[in-house]
Amino acid sequence: MQQKINLPNELTLPFIRExxxxxxxxxxVEACQLDFNLVEEIDSSGMQLMLxxxxxxxxxxIELEFINVSQGIEHFLKQFQLSPEFEPLE
Amino acid sequence: MDVSAAFHTFIEESAELLIEYExxxxxxxxxxxxxxxxxxxxxAAHTIKGSAGLFGLDVLVDFTHHLESVLDALRDQQLTxxxxxxxxxxESKDHVKDLLDHLSEDFEGHYSESVMExxxxxxxxxxxxxxxxxxxxxxxxxxxxxxxxxxxSPEKKPWILYSKFAPDCLKDGFDPAAIFKYxxxxxxLHRIFVLEQDLREDSQFDPEEFYLSFVLIFEAEDGPQAxxxxxxxxxxxxxxxxxxxxxxxxxNTAFWSLFSDNQIRQSIESYLNMHYAKQLAPQPPVExxxxxxxxxxxxxxxxxxxKLDTLIDLVxxxxxxxxxxxLRIHQSGDERLIEAMNTLEQLLEDVRxxxxxLRMAPIGNVFSKFNRTIRDVSKKxxxxxxxxxxxxxxxxxxxxxxxxxxxxxxxxxxxxxxxLETKExxxxxxxxxxGILTLKASHETGSITIEVNDDGRGLSQxxxxxxxxxxxxxxxxxxxxxxxxWMLIFEPGFSTAQSVTDLSGRGVGMDVVKKNIDELRGTIDxxxxxxxxxxxxxxxxxxxxxxxxxxxxVGTSVYAIPMDVVxxxxxxxxxxxxxxxxxxxxxxxDKSVPLLSLFHVFNESIAEKANFxxxxxxxxxxLFGLVVGEILGEYQTVIxxxxxxxxxxxxxxxxxxxxxxxVALILDVAGLVDMVSGSYPHLTxxxxxxxxxxxx
Numbered sequence: 024m025q026q027k028i029n030l031p032n033e034l035t036l037p038f039i040r041e042x043x044x045x046x047x048x049x050x051x052v053e054a055c056q057l058d059f060n061l062v063e064e065i066d067s068s069g070m071q072l073m074l075x076x077x078x079x080x081x082x083x084x085i086e087l088e089f090i091n092v093s094q095g096i097e098h099f100l101k102q103f104q105l106s107p108e109f110e111p112l113e
Numbered sequence: 114m115d116v117s118a119a120f121h122t123f124i125e126e127s128a129e130l131l132i133e134y135e136x137x138x139x140x141x142x143x144x145x146x147x148x149x150x151x152x153x154x155x156x157a158a159h160t161i162k163g164s165a166g167l168f169g170l171d172v173l174v175d176f177t178h179h180l181e182s183v184l185d186a187l188r189d190q191q192l193t194x195x196x197x198x199x200x201x202x203x204e205s206k207d208h209v210k211d212l213l214d215h216l217s218e219d220f221e222g223h224y225s226e227s228v229m230e231x232x233x234x235x236x237x238x239x240x241x242x243x244x245x246x247x248x249x250x251x252x253x254x255x256x257x258x259x260x261x262x263x264x265x266s267p268e269k270k271p272w273i274l275y276s277k278f279a280p281d282c283l284k285d286g287f288d289p290a291a292i293f294k295y296x297x298x299x300x301x302l303h304r305i306f307v308l309e310q311d312l313r314e315d316s317q318f319d320p321e322e323f324y325l326s327f328v329l330i331f332e333a334e335d336g337p338q339a340x341x342x343x344x345x346x347x348x349x350x351x352x353x354x355x356x357x358x359x360x361x362x363x364x365n366t367a368f369w370s371l372f373s374d375n376q377i378r379q380s381i382e383s384y385l386n387m388h389y390a391k392q393l394a395p396q397p398p399v400e401x402x403x404x405x406x407x408x409x410x411x412x413x414x415x416x417x418x419x420k421l422d423t424l425i426d427l428v429x430x431x432x433x434x435x436x437x438x439x440l441r442i443h444q445s446g447d448e449r450l451i452e453a454m455n456t457l458e459q460l461l462e463d464v465r466x467x468x469x470x471l472r473m474a475p476i477g478n479v480f481s482k483f484n485r486t487i488r489d490v491s492k493k494x495x496x497x498x499x500x501x502x503x504x505x506x507x508x509x510x511x512x513x514x515x516x517x518x519x520x521x522x523x524x525x526x527x528x529x530x531x532x533l534e535t536k537e538x539x540x541x542x543x544x545x546x547x548g549i550l551t552l553k554a555s556h557e558t559g560s561i562t563i564e565v566n567d568d569g570r571g572l573s574q575x576x577x578x579x580x581x582x583x584x585x586x587x588x589x590x591x592x593x594x595x596x597x598x599w600m601l602i603f604e605p606g607f608s609t610a611q612s613v614t615d616l617s618g619r620g621v622g623m624d625v626v627k628k629n630i631d632e633l634r635g636t637i638d639x640x641x642x643x644x645x646x647x648x649x650x651x652x653x654x655x656x657x658x659x660x661x662x663x664x665x666x667v668g669t670s671v672y673a674i675p676m677d678v679v680x681x682x683x684x685x686x687x688x689x690x691x692x693x694x695x696x697x698x699x700x701x702x703d704k705s706v707p708l709l710s711l712f713h714v715f716n717e718s719i720a721e722k723a724n725f726x727x728x729x730x731x732x733x734x735x736l737f738g739l740v741v742g743e744i745l746g747e748y749q750t751v752i753x754x755x756x757x758x759x760x761x762x763x764x765x766x767x768x769x770x771x772x773x774x775x776v777a778l779i780l781d782v783a784g785l786v787d788m789v790s791g792s793y794p795h796l797t798x799x800x801x802x803x804x805x806x807x808x809x
Binding site for chain 1: 305307315320327
């Protein structure tokens with residue numbers, strides 16, 4: 024079973040608690056897409072949340088994919104090696 | 114991460130590194146072309162600098178940087194090893210030690226004015242060496258490999274920064290990502306490692322708190338300054354550990370212990386090794402490498418001395434409980450239990466021996482530090498001295514090793530100041546220009562012997578006597594043997610120095626030396642030949658904790674006699690008991706051995722038809738026969754101190770608890786003989802003819 028989670032336009036401190044409460048893996052899910060289509064801003068709290076989501080996915084054997092990542096967000100995530108499909112910064 | 118523990122590790126490691134550094138410096142004096150010695154010193158200074166940087170010890174970092182620069186110039190042969198440079202480098206070691214000694218638990222340096230004056234003087238002096246050689250404004254040599262490495266620009270150096278932000282940093286308005294963004298504009302950022310080691314589980318996760326830490330690999334001309342600029346607003350609340358990559362690549366426990374996640378640690382190490390190891394590692398010439406020296410480090414772990422003492426105490430209690438169990442089992446007569454107990458006892462003995470060995474340390478650790486003392490004192494006195502160390506690998510209880518340092522220092526200084534002659538005096542008396550001072554350690558029965566020998570002028574009996582009479586220590590020399598006269602130098606207030614110097618000769622030293630040795634249950638002796646030299650001989654017991662002994666019954670009491678001093682046991686004929694109670698000798702093959710009755714010494718009554726035995730014991734070169742009632746057998750003896758009340762009591766070195774719960778006193782045989790020799794003058798006579806002594 025596959026799941027898709029749409030992320031809001033800001034992964035920043037003022038909204039992070041709300042975003043956190045909205046991200047849940049459904050039971051029995053094998054793959055999940057995190058859709059960054061709306062995301063325009065991300066800060067360290069967003070980065071930390073993404074790390075937690077990645078960690079949870081790993082522990083549940085869920086294949087995680089980041090989709091529709093804008094160039095700016097991609098650069099940010101890439102800098103911290105935060106996306107499974109991104110090559111490390113070298 | 115317990116930063117305080119890391120700080121203590123840093124202090125301990127630095128002290129060890131300084132010893133290595135000093136050894137290298139002193140060896141360089143006689144081997145100025147030995148590149149490996151320069152590498153050894155450089156590595157030590159470099160590691161101290163790197164670790165000091167982790168704790169933000171700027172003064173120490175700054176000073177060791179200068180030290181490193183001079184050593185680097187020497188390694189690259191831009192400078193030549195000279196007496197002036199070596200002296201300054203050796204003095205610099207003392208200054209680094211001073212700086213370390215002034216550090217407090219809060220990682221702050223509280224330096225006195227004199228320390229800082231010294232700091233500034235030495236810094237200028239060090240800088241003058243390498244700046245003279247390098248007029249260009251670089252402080253470190255740029256290598257060809259640096260140029261070849263695309264990650265390393267010619268001016269910038271690679272740094273590694275560990276940062277752990279406060280959990281509230283986001284709520285306080287500080288965004289780590291934004292700080293890194295600003296930082297990356299000031300430096301060349303190569304890599305960020307995100308450390309999840311503190312990231313909470315889902316149930317404990319608060320999205321507004323920050324749990325991550327980071328490692329940044331970057332290049333900068335001035336890493337500390339760049340860091341300070343970028344992290345200025347969070348300096349108080351953030352843990353920042355910055356160090357040069359080359360320091361992280363060499364052994365640095367304090368830094369790597371920051372990472373509880375082994376995987377991330379390995380990733381960082383791999384990254385650094387891949388990109389920097391070859392370029393930064395010093396390349397000692399193969400022909401000079403000495404793998405058996407520093408390369409072949411033994412695998413060791415550090416253990417808190419208190420934990421070790423607790424272990425020894427527990428082993429002691431186990432031995433006592435074992436003896437009690439053994440007694441009960443033997444009383445039960447159950448053969449199977451007795452057999453099982455025998456096996457258990459053997460294991461107990463092995464555990465005891467292994468535990469005691471943990472506390473043993475080589476005396477060479479103390480001996481080697483005299484290289485420096487001899488160098489400095491000889492220079493001050495204008496004498497030439499060669500130090501010879503023998504038996505440095507002889508081991509004895511660690512607490513002895515530490516406490517012997519002071520008395521040995523005094524003996525060495527004394528030998529240099531008073532014992533060895535000046536160059537001119539030696540040449541005039543047909544001796545080689547350089548005096549020889551020998552520090553020697555060896556095993557003797559039940560003890561360790563440490564000798565401090567010099568080939569100097571020897572002790573002048575005439576001068577000692579005249580001084581002793583002048584100071585009122587004796588009235589005349591009547592009845593004094595040469596040895597008695599030499600021993601006068603251990604009397605309080607005695608001094609033969611013509612003038613008081615800052616090295617020795619204040620007349621407060623030798624008696625303190627003797628007192629220190631006495632406190633360790635040791636003895637000190639002196640031999641001298643006028644014109645040829647003097648020997649101080651210190652005898653120390655092997656350990657303070659648990660020993661093997663013979664239990665003997667004397668009258669109604671039981672005594673333990675350390676096994677190591679016992680040479681043999683002889684049954685004694687009851688018919689001779691009357692004579693034995695008087696001053697008598699026993700014939701032991703071709704020797705006449707004076708007897709000492711413990712019945713007399715301890716005022717024990719003798720039962721009618723009593724049996725006797727003689728324990729032949731060795732004290733130094735002499736044999737004595739201790740007359741006892743019954744030999745009860747071997748016993749693992751846990752030494753319990755007698756307490757302050759009995760501190761001055763000679764002849765006993767402690768007490769032990771027997772299996773049945775009774776207490777047995779442990780004899781200090783050397784002390785006992787010394788104590789009673791006045792009352793039993795025959796004890797001092799080891800060379801009577803056979804006809805003069807009682808034969809068995």
